[in-house]
Amino acid sequence: MDVQRLGIVGSGQMGGGIAEVAAKAGYEVVLRSRTAEAAEATLAGIDKSLGKQVAKGRLEDAEREAIVARITPTAELSDLFDCDLVIESVVEDLTVKKVLFAELDAVCKPSAIVATNTSTLSVIELAVQTKRPERVCGIHFFNPAPLMSLVEVVRPLTATDETIAAAKAFAQRCGKDAVDVKDRAGFIVNALLFPYLNNAVRMLDHGTASMEDIDTAMRGGCNFPLGPFQLLDLVGLDTSVAILDALYVEFKDPNYTPVPSLRRMVEAGLLGRKSGRGFYDYKR
Numbered sequence: 148m149d150v151q152r153l154g155i156v157g158s159g160q161m162g163g164g165i166a167e168v169a170a171k172a173g174y175e176v177v178l179r180s181r182t183a184e185a186a187e188a189t190l191a192g193i194d195k196s197l198g199k200q201v202a203k204g205r206l207e208d209a210e211r212e213a214i215v216a217r218i219t220p221t222a223e224l225s226d227l228f229d230c231d232l233v234i235e236s237v238v239e240d241l242t243v244k245k246v247l248f249a250e251l252d253a254v255c256k257p258s259a260i261v262a263t264n265t266s267t268l269s270v271i272e273l274a275v276q277t278k279r280p281e282r283v284c285g286i287h288f289f290n291p292a293p294l295m296s297l298v299e300v301v302r303p304l305t306a307t308d309e310t311i312a313a314a315k316a317f318a319q320r321c322g323k324d325a326v327d328v329k330d331r332a333g334f335i336v337n338a339l340l341f342p343y344l345n346n347a348v349r350m351l352d353h354g355t356a357s358m359e360d361i362d363t364a365m366r367g368g369c370n371f372p373l374g375p376f377q378l379l380d381l382v383g384l385d386t387s388v389a390i391l392d393a394l395y396v397e398f399k400d401p402n403y404t405p406v407p408s409l410r411r412m413v414e415a416g417l418l419g420r421k422s423g424r425g426f427y428d429y430k431r
């Protein structure tokens with residue numbers, strides 16, 4: 148199956164990043180948000196991000212214009228009707244995603260693949276909301292999507308080989324390395340990464356070291372580009388708690404239970420970079 152036209156549902160940090168990557172790779176992109184203002188604001192953000200690449204001499208201005216012109220912002224789900232592939236990238240909440248998958252099934256053409264960018268949730272539970280479970284899979288990009296080279300292609304029990312092959316071909320045309328993974332909470336990366344991030348918060352709570360020193364230690368000692376608190380702020384603390392909850396529900400491993408202080412920060416609206424403050428303050 149040849150994908151020409153891509154739909155993205157959700158215009159948060161991941162939806163916007165995937166739109167940028169796909170439009171840069173030459174796909175026509177329909178970017179759907181719940182309001183026209185949010186979809187247009189995300190497109191303006193993409194234009195700004197591309198403008199920085201032009202300023203650094205990495206992109207021609209004409210290319211920037213062409214990439215932006217390939218993205219159509221909309222608030223209408225029905226505008227996704229002629230997309231060959233639709234990637235859902237809304238809040239990490241199974242109930243919200245289930246409702247959305249049933250709605251997408253009703254508006255997308257029968258041959259379309261409907262995929263999720265979920266970080267951890269069960270893809271089969273989304274597939275069975277549709278009448279096309281054979282054409283549902285996970286296409287999990289990493290944050291920030293324009294920079295990170297990996298895409299996990301997640302195979303629920305119902306997906307056909309053609310669906311997985313089309314998802315991988317799409318990821319590869321976006322310039323990403325695609326890996327195959329079964330439909331298990333957290334897939335490869337987050338199943339391994341999140342006990343570490345959670346334990347970093349636990350270590351901070353125990354007073355073993357300061358947040359800055361834990362970050363410095365993991366950058367310098369493990370050659371990680373970001374320390375755990377910088378990474379949690381980048382992922383978003385709300386998304387991080389949702390990921391840990393989903394991992395705990397599936398595996399019942401205590402290492403996956405979100406450390407209480409992490410949940411309290413979410414309740415306080417300290418979500419990380421996207422809200423201006425998390426472990427670090429980004430407003431200053």
Ligand SMILES: NC(=O)c1ccc[n+]([C@@H]2O[C@H](COP(=O)([O-])OP(=O)(O)OC[C@H]3O[C@@H](n4cnc5c(N)ncnc54)[C@H](O)[C@@H]3O)[C@@H](O)[C@H]2O)c1
Binds near residue numbers: 157236265266381
């Ligand atoms: N943040 C990361 O590092 C990361 C990486 C890979 C995948 N993901 C996944 O991508 C998805 C989106 O995450 P994000 O980081 O872009 O989050 P975000 O908070 O930046 O964006 C969430 C989007 O969902 C929309 N939304 C919120 N509630 C909604 C509802 N009830 N109905 C429809 N839309 C709703 C918001 O308006 C927003 O556009 C999640 O499934 C997340 O697990 C996140």
